[in-house]
Amino acid sequence: MIIEILIVSGVLGSLAGYLSPFVTNRNLSYLGNGLSHAAFAGAALGLWLNLPPDPVLAAFTIAAGLIMTWLSEKGRLQLDTAMGIFYPMSMALGLLFLLLSQEYHSSALNYLFGSLFLLGATDYVLTGIVVVLVVATLPLWGQMAYATFHRELAVSDGVRVRLGDYILVFLITSFIVVGVKLAGVVLVSAFLTIPGATAGLLRGRFAVVTVRSVLIGASSAILGVLAAWQFDLPAGISIVLVQVFFFLLFFPFSGRAEMR
């Protein structure tokens, strides 16, 4: 069982590592936070309604991601403001659904902090589907990277930046849907932030930073799962601590020009 968990954790870590440089360079860290809490509200709603929590979680999270991107794109709200509203609202709704269900759900706590034992055959299949989605959108990497560098310049070159935005949010949301069981609501957003931030500490091109981030994401997930297995910890905690360890390890070597 541990082999399967290690493989799926490594794949999830790689997926997060691939998305992470986009998240950090587009200042989307809040998005991961907001969406993971929407996932909690979805899971709690499923538990309250006695429905399988995972499909409700997925539907709730994907809808939240698309609504937040739409609101931000229409200029109605800044993305961080939208997150500032969505984040506590989702948490409040999740806790309300749990209170209304009038029975104790131990799995709800697992959703908060992640557990190796939540992962099952369905999650392996879902992880595979997300891998296929990411691979299918790889040809758009250049356009999404260009829009990340300079949105208006990319538009002036005919890049369909809105399509790229929606694809990126869809991939981030898909990762959260499958990653929330491993890492937990509270910590899954770190998967989308820390590998990219760590990889960006060292000089290099965006492509190099992305490859580095994938390696950091995968290795920290595998090491974190091994630590969780060994010390009987929630997986999210050990993986995030390994990620932070990598960040601190590389931090002394960072050197970016602060001013031009």
Place this chain on the structure above:
Amino acid sequence: MEMDKLSVQNLTVGYPGYTAASNISFTLKKGDFLAVIGPNGGGKTTIMKTLAGILSPVSGTLLYSGKPLSELSRRQIAYIPQMKDISLHFPATVEELIETGRTGTWPFWLSPKMKKSILSVMEKTGIEKLAGRSLSELSGGELQRVYLSRAFYRNPEILLLDEPVTGLDVRAGKDLFSILETFQSSGKTIIIMVTHDIQTAYSHANRVLLVNGKQIECNTPSAALTAHCLQETFGHEGHRHGLFQIPGANHDH
């Protein structure tokens, strides 16, 4: 007759619910250098973004060689945004940015052949010493020259520059215009530049568009940069800042 001409007729530009400038009309041929001058908020940058295809025109027509400008391949227009809009944190090298001039997408990797081709462009624009440098290490003047090299690589029909000399010292400004002169002397490119610097417009452009929410004048520098037109564009504030003291300009009253 319309070949290689950019024709802008009754153009109104802006954002949903907001008009930045209206009734803009001018015609330019290859080799022309148009300076767009006006106060902050006068609509200069919005006009540039509309020409660059970033914004759709509110109304009016934009034609190149008799066809809608939007039908012109995006590779035939090179847009250089304001330097303040460039991210300092994005990890990128000089060569990567120049390569986007050819492909219009961000390169995952650069083959030796690509690098050689980029280096030859950098040599032509005198920035070969910047090879391998990260964008975050460059000065404003160096970054402008990288953007111009990117445009040079593209060999565009239309070159759009939004306030390229803002924040540059005298030498960096001179370097910039020496590259622009290469474009101008080739006679193959229409150059449109937004600037606050009236002296620069007078020295380098052969056409000047004055805007302040609407078109005030579009003519040759000596005909457009009159005290009357500048006062209409900038109001009385222009006098205080010495805007109207242009050596050789027409100081009519």
